[in-house]
Amino acid sequence: MANDHIDITVEPGEVHALLGENGAGKSTLMNQLYGLLQPDEGEILVDGEKKVFRSPRDAIAAGIGMVHQHFMLVPVFTVAENIALGAEEVRGGPLGFLDRRRNRRDVLETSKKYGLPVDPDALIENLPVGAQQRVEIVKALTRDVDLLILDEPTAVLTPQETDELLAVMRSLAESGKSIVFITHKLREVKAIADRITVIRRGRTVGTATPDTSEDELAALMVGRDVSLEVAKGPAEPGREVLKISGLIVEDDRGVRAVDAVDLTVRAGEVLGIAGVQGNGQTELVEAIMGLRPVRAGTIELEDDSLIGRSTKQVLRSGVGYVPEDRSLDGVVKDFSVAENLVLDMYDREPYGSAFRLNPKAIAVNAAERVEQFDIRVSSPQSAVGTLSGGNQQKVVVAREMSRPLRLFIASQPTRGVDVGSIEFIHKQIIHERDNGTAVLVVSSELDEVVGLADRIAVMYRGRVLAVVSPDTPREEIGLLMAGITGTQEAEDDQ
Amino acid sequence: MSTATVEDLTEITAPKSFWNRQRRLGAALVIIGLIAAVVFGSLAESKTARFTLSEDAEGAALSINGQFGAILFGIVTIAAGGALLAGVAKRWQTWLLGLGIVTFVLSFLCWQVAGKFLPLVDTASGSLELALPLILGALAGVLCERSGVVNVAIEGQFLMGAFGAALVGTLATSVWAGLVSAVVGGVIIAAMLAWLAIRFLVDQVVVGIVLNLFALGVTGFLYERLMQPDALKYNSPPRLPEWRIPGLADIPVVGPVLFDTNLLVWLALILVFVIHFALRRTRWGLRTRAVGEHPTAADTVGIRVRGLRYMNVLLGGVVAGIGGAYFTLVSTSAFNKNMTAGAGFIALAALIFGRWTPFGALGAALFFGFAQKLANYLSAVGSPVPNQFLNMLPYIATIIAVAGLVGRVRAPAADGVPYVKS
Numbered sequence: 004m005a006n007d008h009i010d011i012t013v014e015p016g017e018v019h020a021l022l023g024e025n026g027a028g029k030s031t032l033m034n035q036l037y038g039l040l041q042p043d044e045g046e047i048l049v050d051g052e053k054k055v056f057r058s059p060r061d062a063i064a065a066g067i068g069m070v071h072q073h074f075m076l077v078p079v080f081t082v083a084e085n086i087a088l089g090a091e092e093v094r095g096g097p098l099g100f101l102d103r104r105r106n107r108r109d110v111l112e113t114s115k116k117y118g119l120p121v122d123p124d125a126l127i128e129n130l131p132v133g134a135q136q137r138v139e140i141v142k143a144l145t146r147d148v149d150l151l152i153l154d155e156p157t158a159v160l161t162p163q164e165t166d167e168l169l170a171v172m173r174s175l176a177e178s179g180k181s182i183v184f185i186t187h188k189l190r191e192v193k194a195i196a197d198r199i200t201v202i203r204r205g206r207t208v209g210t211a212t213p214d215t216s217e218d219e220l221a222a223l224m225v226g227r228d229v230s231l232e233v234a235k236g237p238a239e240p241g242r243e244v245l246k247i248s249g250l251i252v253e254d255d256r257g258v259r260a261v262d263a264v265d266l267t268v269r270a271g272e273v274l275g276i277a278g279v280q281g282n283g284q285t286e287l288v289e290a291i292m293g294l295r296p297v298r299a300g301t302i303e304l305e306d307d308s309l310i311g312r313s314t315k316q317v318l319r320s321g322v323g324y325v326p327e328d329r330s331l332d333g334v335v336k337d338f339s340v341a342e343n344l345v346l347d348m349y350d351r352e353p354y355g356s357a358f359r360l361n362p363k364a365i366a367v368n369a370a371e372r373v374e375q376f377d378i379r380v381s382s383p384q385s386a387v388g389t390l391s392g393g394n395q396q397k398v399v400v401a402r403e404m405s406r407p408l409r410l411f412i413a414s415q416p417t418r419g420v421d422v423g424s425i426e427f428i429h430k431q432i433i434h435e436r437d438n439g440t441a442v443l444v445v446s447s448e449l450d451e452v453v454g455l456a457d458r459i460a461v462m463y464r465g466r467v468l469a470v471v472s473p474d475t476p477r478e479e480i481g482l483l484m485a486g487i488t489g490t491q492e493a494e495d496d497q
Numbered sequence: 498m499s500t501a502t503v504e505d506l507t508e509i510t511a512p513k514s515f516w517n518r519q520r521r522l523g524a525a526l527v528i529i530g531l532i533a534a535v536v537f538g539s540l541a542e543s544k545t546a547r548f549t550l551s552e553d554a555e556g557a558a559l560s561i562n563g564q565f566g567a568i569l570f571g572i573v574t575i576a577a578g579g580a581l582l583a584g585v586a587k588r589w590q591t592w593l594l595g596l597g598i599v600t601f602v603l604s605f606l607c608w609q610v611a612g613k614f615l616p617l618v619d620t621a622s623g624s625l626e627l628a629l630p631l632i633l634g635a636l637a638g639v640l641c642e643r644s645g646v647v648n649v650a651i652e653g654q655f656l657m658g659a660f661g662a663a664l665v666g667t668l669a670t671s672v673w674a675g676l677v678s679a680v681v682g683g684v685i686i687a688a689m690l691a692w693l694a695i696r697f698l699v700d701q702v703v704v705g706i707v708l709n710l711f712a713l714g715v716t717g718f719l720y721e722r723l724m725q726p727d728a729l730k731y732n733s734p735p736r737l738p739e740w741r742i743p744g745l746a747d748i749p750v751v752g753p754v755l756f757d758t759n760l761l762v763w764l765a766l767i768l769v770f771v772i773h774f775a776l777r778r779t780r781w782g783l784r785t786r787a788v789g790e791h792p793t794a795a796d797t798v799g800i801r802v803r804g805l806r807y808m809n810v811l812l813g814g815v816v817a818g819i820g821g822a823y824f825t826l827v828s829t830s831a832f833n834k835n836m837t838a839g840a841g842f843i844a845l846a847a848l849i850f851g852r853w854t855p856f857g858a859l860g861a862a863l864f865f866g867f868a869q870k871l872a873n874y875l876s877a878v879g880s881p882v883p884n885q886f887l888n889m890l891p892y893i894a895t896i897i898a899v900a901g902l903v904g905r906v907r908a909p910a911a912d913g914v915p916y917v918k919s
Contacts (some may be wrong), residue, residue, distance in 0.1 A: 039797070039918065060799035078910070088787050089798030091780045099780035142798075359688035393685050 005031035007205040008045070013150060017174055018182045020196035022189070022224055023421045025392065028205040029185045030072065033152050036183075037069045037251060038062040049150075063089075068143030074135050076127045076142075080319040083123035084106045086142045110470045113145045115180075132159040132281065140171065151175065152183045157191055160280050162449070162481030167194045187224070189217045209293065231456035235433045240457070241270035242305075244441035245291070245410050250300035252283075252290040260286035262465035263300070268410065268441040273432065275456025275473070276445040279484055283465035284445045285327060288414050291443075293317045313376055318347055323403035323435075327414035327445070329392070333399040336388030340380050341369035343387045344402050368405075376401040377427060393424025400428055404435060410437050414445045429455060449480065519581050519590055526578025526597040533604035534571025541567040544612035550750055552619045562609020567634050570604035571598075609696040609880050619871055622754040625762060628866025629759030629827070630655065630837075632765045633820030634844025635851060635858035636772055637683075640813035641690075641852055644748035644806045645789040647913040649705025650690050651817050652841025657682030658821015662830035663724070666734030666825070675734050676822050683818020684811055686712060691810040698915040709841070717834045725830060737761060737826045759827055761819065766859075768816065773855040785809055792916040795914065802916045820844070846895035853908060865891040 005028045013019045023029045034040045036047060038056030047054050049065050058441045062069075076085045087106040093099040110123040127473045129133060136156060138260055143151055153172070157165045163408035172182050172195055180352050186192060192199055193212070198209040201223045204223040209223050245268040252261035260283045270273045276284055291294035291302055293314040302309040309317055318324065334343050345354045345365050353364040369383035378397045380390055387395055396417070403411070413432060432455060436442045446452050460470045461483040468483050482488075500667045516524075541564040549558040577597035581590065606615065641648035661682030664674025686708050692701045724732035737759045745756040755762070776782035784805055787795040794803045824840075825832050843865055850864075851857025872887035 037797070052604050058799065063799050069797070071797065077791045077794055077799045079790055080787070084783060085794075088783060088795065088801050091783060093780050101778055101780060161906070316800075373750060 005205050006035070006042075008204070009202065009207050011200050011207065013181045013183055014198075015149070015181050016176050016179050017197040018176050018184055018195050020192040020199045021183055021185045021202060022192055022199055022220065024187055024224055024421055027202045027224075029202055030154055031205075032202070033069065033154060033183065033185060036062065037067060037152065055234065063146055066147065067152070068146055068148030070136065070139040070143060070154065072155040072158065074139055076135055076138060078126075078128035079129060081123065081418070082121050082125050082127065082130075082138050084108050085127060085138060086110050086123075086145055090146060097461070105202055109145055110141065110159065113141050115289035117141070117144055117171070117495070118173065119144075125441070126312075130358065132279070133161075133164045136160070138170070144175075148180065150181045150183065151183070154185045155187075156184070156271055157188060158447070159280055161483050161485045162477065165191065166244075182436055189220050189224075190327060193217065196433035205481060221422075233429045233433065235455075237276060238272040238436065238457040240272040241439065243267050244248065244270050244305055245443065246301075246303045247291070248301050250287070250302065251298040252286045256285055259298075260465050264462075264465070264467050266460060266467060266470075268443050270409075270441050271436060271439045273436050273442040273444055273455050275452035275459045276462055277449055277452040277459050277480060277484060278447070278462035280447045282460055282462045284447075285414070286465075288324075288327075288412055288443075288445055291317070291321070291412065320404075321407060321409035323408045323411040323440075325396075325399050325403055325413040325416050327418065329395055329399060329419070334387045334395055335420045337386055339369075340373065340378065340383045340387055340390070340398055341365050341383040343398050344372050344405070346368050346381075346405065347402060372398075372401040372405065376431070391424075392419040393421040396420050397424060400431055404431065408435070408440045410441045410443065412443045412445075413435065415447065416444065417446075417448070417451060449477070449484075453477075453480075512547065517917055519584065522590075522594055523578045523581030525582075526581060526594070526601075527575050528578075529577075529601050530571050530574030531576055533570075533574055533601050534568050534895055537604050537608040538564060538568035538571060541608040542611040546607050546610035546612070547614035548606075548610070549616045550618065552616050552753075556612065556876065558760070559617075562854055563607045566607030567604045567611075571609060574604065582885040607857050609621050609875060609878070609882070613878055615874065618750055618753050620867075620874065622758065623748065623870040624863060624867040625754060625758075626827070626866070627869045628862040629765055629864060630820045630840050631815055631822045631844045631847050631862035632769065632859055632867055633761075633823070634841055635847040635862055636765075636768055636855060637813040637817035637820065637856055637879070638845060638848035639772060639776075639853060639858055640785075640809050640816065640849065641687075643789045643909055643910050644785045644809040645792060645815040645911040645914065646691070646694055646918070647701040647705065647911060648690065648809050648810070648813060649702050650686055650712075650841075651707040651820075651843065651844050652837055653705075653709040654683040654686045654814060655821040655837040655841045655844075656709075656716050656835070658818035659824035659836060660719065660821075660832050661818070661823040662822040663734045664719075667731055670735065672735045672737050672826055674818070675826055676737075679822035679826075680815050680818040683816070683821055684814035687751075687810050687814025687817070689783035689808050690814075694915065695783065695806050695810070698917065700914050716832070717768050720832060720834050720908040728831065730810070732831050733827050734830055734832075736830050737822075761823055761827055762784055765817065769855045769859045776855070788916075789911055790916075796916070796918070817841075843891045844911070846891045849908075850891075850895050864919075 009032055021029050021032070031040065035042045036056070038059045038061050041057070047056065050105065054061070054065050056065070073429050080088070083103070083106050091107040092102040092109065094102050106121045112119065119141050121134065121141055122232050127138065130138070153208065156168060170184060172184065176182050184196065191352070196213050199213065199215070199220070200207060200412065201209045201211065201220065203226055204225060211220060247264060247266045248362055250261055251263045254260035262283070264287060266274065278284055290297050291309060293309065293312050293316070297310050304320060304322065307320065316463065330336060335346065336376060342365065345368060349355050349360060350357060350397050354359055354368065355361050364384065372378065373380060373383055376397045378401065387398060390398070396476060400416070416428055419429065432442060432444065444452065444455050456473050458470055459473055459475070459480065460467045463484060463486040464469070468488055470485070543562060543564040545560050546563040546566060547558040547560045549556060577593045578598065580593050585593065634655060637654065638648050638649055657677035661678035662675040665678035666672055690704055690708055693704045694701045739757065739759050742756040746752045776786065783799050784795065788800065788802050788805050796802050824836055824864045845863070847858050847861035847865055850861035852861070868887050868890040872884035875882055875887065876884040
């Protein structure tokens, strides 16, 4: 059950934050409000009137708009086409010829009225995410919404873009619209919300005001006291383990995604890579892992070049890898926990040889890992797909840490993972560092990078703009994430 | 403190691969040009090749010495390839590629026609007629696939259309009744495709193949049990009349091809324009494309994804059914077991080669029709080139297209993906 007897009331002109962990049921709740899912029980009242939403069509008619976490924009359409879609201005009666001039004008009018600049003729696939989000908001506003739902809108934004979005939300609320702001980021909630509803495991666990402290909100959200800081001692960096220089990698479209990157990771330190998603982090890691061809440059693991090596060779040379998309690359969902724990070593003694598997050794290994990594599972023979996101991720981490490692790479190690598991995974990463492994952490959550890393490399448009200390003020890292470097300062340093 | 954005930093260049797409194409053209100039040129007889403007050997003609022509056009192909290799401006690339391919074909023709004649009108109208079912089949594919349903069942729709047209056309002794039942035949297969693929989420390629086998079985059975014993009563449909438009039909070459022909030719060409325009400029088209690219986005703005897909698949059935009528009302005047002989698959190839667009499909279909007509011509004049080679052309062209050699071939993003509400 994703939602269990939830009550929520949103007043006109207020920004109502819906706070909860990943998987708490926030999106499920709002998808019911938007007609994408049907509630089994309970009712929705709009202006005191009972409504049943069988599809988004009904919700739109009742004045509800939604900006989804994954943008609902057709990449090969223009901005104007996307905004018009479903509410097209047409001529010619039943033939329905698109009135492109009027569609375009409507877009520009709304854009101007709310101060949200969009170019009606640009193709969506060519726009940065921040602009795509503006298009989504304009799309909702052209439909005359009274209530606008924003589902995790800041996940893909830089801190500065987030501030802009918060300002837009504020001005929309002042013009009388109600806003539901779904998030798990406490800082943003405190900055913008008029009222806060906290959801945990599908239930409302409390309402709060923005004066409530972050610790209290976190405790409400998770259900117990949590430490938001990652406890760790100072790093003791040793020899250089990973050395990347002049690396150039292209993405699937042939556009240069990693552009002349130089990086080193030393034994016993965590190098964090910060940056808004889609700035080349994925391609960088894939290049190291032998998953993506390298155009130019070198990648060296101690004295061996990793270029041209297969992924298997890279893994076997002492690299642990937690991929960013767990369900796609991290686990085989229909396989058991035990099998997933030996995906990397199934053809090696004691788990098997070239021709057969050794189920006994695999089971013994599974029992040990489940214990050691606190994987909550009824039996190691259950399919991984039946586990929660946090436990699935622990399976991946357990597997990757079970080989002797020289380098550990974790991409978005805690995406879609509950707070308890986040703490655990963070501890394991620090533990691995303290054992003398070189660790590379890539995360789009700035908090996570700052918490784990001993040095932070900020990536923007495929380049490493700077390598800074985790004590650097957030604003400065935020500016770097937006591609703004203080050139004056850099010159002074020289 | 002044700030600067990354754009101001100096550009660092990576060694760009020399063999980009343009150069690879150029190299390919140079190679086939060499083959044309050397092989075709040396094999060709030094006799006059006549391309007559009428339907037979008489009258005005374009004439050229076969050997000279084969070598000359081969050299032009090499030159076009060389220009691509040297790296010309982008806007010339497509033209040069077209020029290279056309001159290669001309070189081949000079070799084959040397000492003989090729009637141009007959070749053109024959190509168009052979292309006709391919155009209609590919358009049916455009309608389905742009909305996100893969249609492998064009072959089955053709067969049902052809069978329906023959049977009802004979019984009612009306070519129009035949045409209507061809549409019904196509729609029956389309309805099953839509129902299984959209309602029950069965893999669309599998459904398509099953429906092809179904159509083959049903029509084959009825043909043997019903039509074969009493062909006069059940299998002698009337032919679709040919209409001649006075004036326009007198234009040399183009006139007899386009304006002295049957209704289906006009219908197919009009449909190309209509579907092209409707996809781009109407509400239906915008929504169809949205549903084929990103159905969830369409759903969240209140579009009925499944309903629209049903509609488009059925519309595709109408068009494919008309394509089926070609086989019994135009091409021959009797149904025969498996008479479509893979035309539906070539139509599918035309759809892909034409990049899922109506005009692309038209071009690809005409190209394939021409290849087929040429194959017939070659076997008629007793050419040493096996006509099977030319019959392979649609498939080879499709493989080349899918391999990405002629521009990026991109299917609608949600093509073949059933829509399930999350």
